[in-house]
Amino acid sequence: MRMKLEVKGIRKSFGDKEVLHGIDFHVESGKALGLLGRNGAGKTTTIRILMDVFHANSGEILLDGKRFVPAKHRIGYLPEERGLYPKRTVIDQMIYLACLRGMNPKEAKESAKKWLSRLEVSEYETRKLETLSKGNQQKVQLAATLVSNPEIIILDEPFSGLDPVNSQILKDVVNELIADNRIVIFSSHQMSYVEEFCDEIAIINQGEVVLAGRLRDIKKEYGKNRLMLAAENLSLEELTDRTQRKWADLVSVSDRKKDFLILELKEGANRKGVMAALAASDVEVERFGSYEPSLNDIFVLKVGEEE
Amino acid sequence: MKGFGIVLKYELKEYFTNKVFMGLTVALVVLGAAALFLPRFVDMSGFTGVQVAGGDKESGEKEVREGDRPLFLYVDEPGVVQPEVLQEMFPEVDWKEAGDADALRASVEAQDAEAGFVVTGPTQYEYYVFNKAMTDHNTSVFEQAMKLFYRMQYSRTKGWDLGEITAMYDVPITVTEQILNKDSGSNYWYCYVLVIIVFMLIVYYGQMIAVSVTSEKSNRAIEVLVTSTSPNSLLFGKVIAGAIGGVFQMGVILAAILLSYQVNRQQWGGMLDMFLHVPAEVLVSFAFFGLGGYLFYAFLFGAMGALVSKTEDISKSVSGLLVVVMGVYFFSLLQLMNIDGPVIRILSFLPISSYSTMFARVAMGSVAVWEIVVSFLILAASIAGTGILGAKLYRMGTLRYGNPIKIGAALKDLRKND
Numbered sequence: 184m185r186m187k188l189e190v191k192g193i194r195k196s197f198g199d200k201e202v203l204h205g206i207d208f209h210v211e212s213g214k215a216l217g218l219l220g221r222n223g224a225g226k227t228t229t230i231r232i233l234m235d236v237f238h239a240n241s242g243e244i245l246l247d248g249k250r251f252v253p254a255k256h257r258i259g260y261l262p263e264e265r266g267l268y269p270k271r272t273v274i275d276q277m278i279y280l281a282c283l284r285g286m287n288p289k290e291a292k293e294s295a296k297k298w299l300s301r302l303e304v305s306e307y308e309t310r311k312l313e314t315l316s317k318g319n320q321q322k323v324q325l326a327a328t329l330v331s332n333p334e335i336i337i338l339d340e341p342f343s344g345l346d347p348v349n350s351q352i353l354k355d356v357v358n359e360l361i362a363d364n365r366i367v368i369f370s371s372h373q374m375s376y377v378e379e380f381c382d383e384i385a386i387i388n389q390g391e392v393v394l395a396g397r398l399r400d401i402k403k404e405y406g407k408n409r410l411m412l413a414a415e416n417l418s419l420e421e422l423t424d425r426t427q428r429k430w431a432d433l434v435s436v437s438d439r440k441k442d443f444l445i446l447e448l449k450e451g452a453n454r455k456g457v458m459a460a461l462a463a464s465d466v467e468v469e470r471f472g473s474y475e476p477s478l479n480d481i482f483v484l485k486v487g488e489e490e
Numbered sequence: 491m492k493g494f495g496i497v498l499k500y501e502l503k504e505y506f507t508n509k510v511f512m513g514l515t516v517a518l519v520v521l522g523a524a525a526l527f528l529p530r531f532v533d534m535s536g537f538t539g540v541q542v543a544g545g546d547k548e549s550g551e552k553e554v555r556e557g558d559r560p561l562f563l564y565v566d567e568p569g570v571v572q573p574e575v576l577q578e579m580f581p582e583v584d585w586k587e588a589g590d591a592d593a594l595r596a597s598v599e600a601q602d603a604e605a606g607f608v609v610t611g612p613t614q615y616e617y618y619v620f621n622k623a624m625t626d627h628n629t630s631v632f633e634q635a636m637k638l639f640y641r642m643q644y645s646r647t648k649g650w651d652l653g654e655i656t657a658m659y660d661v662p663i664t665v666t667e668q669i670l671n672k673d674s675g676s677n678y679w680y681c682y683v684l685v686i687i688v689f690m691l692i693v694y695y696g697q698m699i700a701v702s703v704t705s706e707k708s709n710r711a712i713e714v715l716v717t718s719t720s721p722n723s724l725l726f727g728k729v730i731a732g733a734i735g736g737v738f739q740m741g742v743i744l745a746a747i748l749l750s751y752q753v754n755r756q757q758w759g760g761m762l763d764m765f766l767h768v769p770a771e772v773l774v775s776f777a778f779f780g781l782g783g784y785l786f787y788a789f790l791f792g793a794m795g796a797l798v799s800k801t802e803d804i805s806k807s808v809s810g811l812l813v814v815v816m817g818v819y820f821f822s823l824l825q826l827m828n829i830d831g832p833v834i835r836i837l838s839f840l841p842i843s844s845y846s847t848m849f850a851r852v853a854m855g856s857v858a859v860w861e862i863v864v865s866f867l868i869l870a871a872s873i874a875g876t877g878i879l880g881a882k883l884y885r886m887g888t889l890r891y892g893n894p895i896k897i898g899a900a901l902k903d904l905r906k907n908d
């Protein structure tokens with residue numbers, strides 16, 4: 184069954200200071216939403232309101248059009264501030280958390296073993312958490328998030344502390360969850376992961392959603408009328424100079440990346456015209472095509488300076 | 491309430507699988523019971539006044555005769571000393587007359603004799619001892635002997651019969667007490683002990699509960715927990731588990747001590763009755779009011795634990811609460827002397843103090859049944875109130891990290907949010 188989770192006009196104040204000024208986004212099952220923003224933008228507060236840890240001053244959260252009550256659903260939440268019981272055994276606390284989220288002890292034990300095995304930390308199940316390496320503790324935390332087989336999964340910086348091998352395991356798990364029709368909300372500063380998993384994004388800046396929608400559409404919109412160009416016989420400086428001198432009526436240089444230029448088509452100009460101009464010149468074209476901005480570019484453009 | 495049951499079970503498991511907790515319980519049970527069984531196996535008749543069952547009195551006396559009994563010397567300058575009286579009054583020592591004061595002093599100094607008495611007149615004497623122990627009562631006994639010598643000599647010169655005069659002065663009086671209600675004298679000491687026990691229970695386990703709550707904040711498990719079940723379930727589960735753990739430990743130790751004493755009461759000659767022979771109705775009122783008071787404070791300790799983020803800050807957070815607990819403790823003990831006074835009557839209805847004062851009134855004073863019922867209802871309502879308030883403070887404090895939150899500011903925030 185498909186579900187739709189909608190966050191509508193959430194406002195939240197701490198004392199006299201309003202920190203969320205009307206947050207809106209939505210996500211459907213079988214899809215992942217990337218919740219992005221700088222530190223202190225309001226992502227964690229939004230998630231805590233979603234989890235009913237904080238109460239919003241106004242706004243609503245709906246699941247399939249009805250008020251969303253977290254206690255009535257199985258939710259897997261991996262908070263940014265990781266924490267379990269360091270002095271208790273891995274399996275004990277996983278069973279405990281699964282039972283708290285509605286499983287019976289038998290189901291909880293089976294599920295705990297399944298997720299520990301899936302995340303390749305079965306061998307540590309009877310060990311105290313504090314005796315594990317940081318990476319393995321992180322995997323146990325992830326297993327604890329997923330132990331109740333949640334229908335809604337909220338992952339706040341899930342890749343922090345994982346090496347490339349463990350990151351790959353987690354990527355596979357997240358892809359399986361999405362394929363299994365779960366709702367996944369994914370908060371991270373690592374844009375490459377967000378691009379990999381998320382169909383939708385919502386960028387929060389200073390308590391407001393400054394950009395939201397389908398990532399593909401956003402990229403298309405931000406790449407509209409933009410071209411990329413690199414030459415084999417000219418450096419980027421020389422190519423910039425040549426473009427500004429000879430083709431100023433067709434394009435302008437909007438940005439320079441490490442090994443190509445980003446050009447913006449001028450009004451009335453088109454790709455064909457630029458291609459013809461290039462063909463008529465002595466420029467040996469190395470790369471030419473439509474430019475699709477990375478999520479990082481869009482984020483920086485929208486939010487301001489680099490993280 | 492399902493969450494509460496799961497939290498309670500998990501927290502209880504932590505107590506009962508904790509090696510230190512269980513080890514301490516077993517150690518104290520064994521130590522307490524062993525101490526009370528001691529008179530069955532060791533001759534403590536000197537202390538208890540009761541001969542161990544099957545013990546051989548003659549062999550005991552023989553041991554004393556053959557052992558190295560201390561030697562006491564005396565010099566009798568006025569000629570008043572009766573050696574047989576001295577021997578009777580100091581049965582555990584050997585007496586010998588020294589040649590003169592110098593010889594006596596030299597013997598004591600050389601530690602050939604343990605002590606020496608130089609009688610210089612009918613009402614004067616000098617006492618010689620090398621090192622005087624704190625428990626040295628020789629002078630007071632010798633003084634009694636000197637008084638007796640004086641009376642004997644005086645009676646002789648007057649021609650009186652000292653035996654007759656003494657019998658007239660010390661005529662034995664027989665009394666049969668008919669206590670119609672409470673015997674405060676004999677109830678005082680176990681009340682005193684029980685007040686101390688509840689106080690220890692509140693302070694020790696209350697702080698354990700506060701630490702348990704704070705450590706979930708400091709290890710950041712709290713965010714996972716409060717998003718997995720309700721804060722009410724978490725706080726109530728934790729506090730009730732702490733209460734059960736504490737009552738179990740204290741109950742088992744107390745039961746072992748009381749039962750061991752009951753079994754060995756005869757061997758002790760009833761000498762510990764004032765501490766350990768507690769009437770059933772007092773134990774029942776202690777169980778209700780002691781437990782109630784403990785729960786009342788346990789919720790507050792749990793809430794105080796939620797107001798700080800680091801375990802090292804707990805002492806700051808609970809200090810105000812400890813002042814109240816200690817104030818009540820000292821005031822209750824002072825008021826035991828005036829058990830039917832107006833102050834203890836008022837204290838026995840206040841939830842902060844009824845846990846100790848009401849059962850003390852039940853044990854020692856005059857208290858009507860309605861007073862007990864009303865006091866307990868007030869306490870029960872207050873426990874529910876502190877439980878709800880504690881859960882609210884806990885919920886508010888759980889995700890507020892950083893500096894400790896002052897209780898005044900926390901209550902203000904709660905009022906604002908309500």
